[in-house]
Amino acid sequence: MIEAVQLAKTYGDKHAVDGVTFTVKPGVVTGFLGPNGAGKSTTMRMVLGLDRPSGGTVTVNGRAYARHKAPLREVGALLDAKAVHTGRTAYNHLRAMAATHSIPTSRVRQVIEMTGLADVARKRVGGFSLGMGQRLGIAGALLGDPHTVILDEPVNGLDPEGVVWVRNLVKYLAAEGRTVFLSSHLMSEMAQTADHLIVIGRGRILADAPIADIINGNGAARTRIRTERVSDLQRLLARDGVSVEIPERETLVVSGLGPKQIAAVALEHGLLLYELTPLQASLEEAYMELTKDDVEYHSLLTAGAPAEDAAP
Numbered sequence: 001m002i003e004a005v006q007l008a009k010t011y012g013d014k015h016a017v018d019g020v021t022f023t024v025k026p027g028v029v030t031g032f033l034g035p036n037g038a039g040k041s042t043t044m045r046m047v048l049g050l051d052r053p054s055g056g057t058v059t060v061n062g063r064a065y066a067r068h069k070a071p072l073r074e075v076g077a078l079l080d081a082k083a084v085h086t087g088r089t090a091y092n093h094l095r096a097m098a099a100t101h102s103i104p105t106s107r108v109r110q111v112i113e114m115t116g117l118a119d120v121a122r123k124r125v126g127g128f129s130l131g132m133g134q135r136l137g138i139a140g141a142l143l144g145d146p147h148t149v150i151l152d153e154p155v156n157g158l159d160p161e162g163v164v165w166v167r168n169l170v171k172y173l174a175a176e177g178r179t180v181f182l183s184s185h186l187m188s189e190m191a192q193t194a195d196h197l198i199v200i201g202r203g204r205i206l207a208d209a210p211i212a213d214i215i216n217g218n219g220a221a222r223t224r225i226r227t228e229r230v231s232d233l234q235r236l237l238a239r240d241g242v243s244v245e246i247p248e249r250e251t252l253v254v255s256g257l258g259p260k261q262i263a264a265v266a267l268e269h270g271l272l273l274y275e276l277t278p279l280q281a282s283l284e285e286a287y288m289e290l291t292k293d294d295v296e297y298h299s300l301l302t303a304g305a306p307a308e309d310a311a312p
Helices: 040-047 090-099 105-114 130-142 160-175 187-193 211-218 230-237 259-268 283-291
Strands: 002-011 014-024 029-033 055-060 075-078 148-152 179-183 196-201 204-210 222-226 243-248 251-255 275-279
Touching: 002 040, 014 040, 014 055, 014 196, 014 204, 029 040, 029 160, 029 187, 040 055, 040 148, 040 179, 075 130, 090 105, 090 130, 105 130, 130 148, 130 160, 148 160, 160 179, 160 187, 187 211, 187 283, 196 211, 196 283, 204 211, 204 283, 211 283, 222 259, 230 243, 230 251, 230 259, 259 275
Parallel strands: 029 179, 029 196, 075 148, 148 179
Antiparallel strands: 002 014, 002 055, 196 204, 222 251, 222 275, 243 251
16 A cells, blocks of 8 residues: 655755645555646655655555565566666566565566566667566566555557556456556556546646546536437527537537436427437546646647747
8 A cells, every 4th residue: 555645845946746645555556647747756756765755754555665674575666667777688687686685586587477578588678679678677566576566657668469468467466455556648548457546737636536436527428419400409409508519410419418408408399319329528538627727838739730830
């Protein structure tokens, strides 16, 4: 379990992390989302004792990371896949890590097989692709068979097979009762992997809830309708807080009214509907709504305009 209480980090007058409180529980995959500069990496570094908090506390499995006698057996982490000695082979890199905690070489061989590195285990890490480097980083995170696993952008550079493998791996680890803390910018992947989300923006927690609650609470509910009398229905539905799009012939997409309300209007005015389908809001839509006021860098691009023309 990871517990942060009023955790803060300042650099001069900049509040990178501004008094955040959250708990990452065992048995579920917890996703960590936020725009660039939101404080995700700083928070993860403080969890692992790499940055000293300016205020508050953070513990892993009941203790600060530095107070664990054998931290690799408590917490496995992938923050930067490039943080390896490029002249070593993958096998020797993992053996060196294992030696610091008296982890047997049998476990080294086990994580090499588990992460698909068997064919390249005797090759120097400097020649690895980005995807193979990610697999090596995950192997290192799993080396001590830890209770808590922290992975920052673990699917970066992986091919589709590798992405599915990481998805199944983190779900398996959570099913074993471990704590899994996962950061990614890929909304589609997070939607398929995470059970719970913590969203941070400008150093503050914007949401901390099950993923379904975040999607339903922040994504705009929409309904797709098909009817031959598009113009009539559009006119009848026009009111404050309701938006109507006509993406194709005989089709409307309505936001701001639920299917029952739309059906009642159509029945009252004798309009035949041959489709009335609620559309599930996406995680991407919910995330964009949550963070719209907390994005540090905004694009000024307009439709059809090249970037240089949009610059002030």
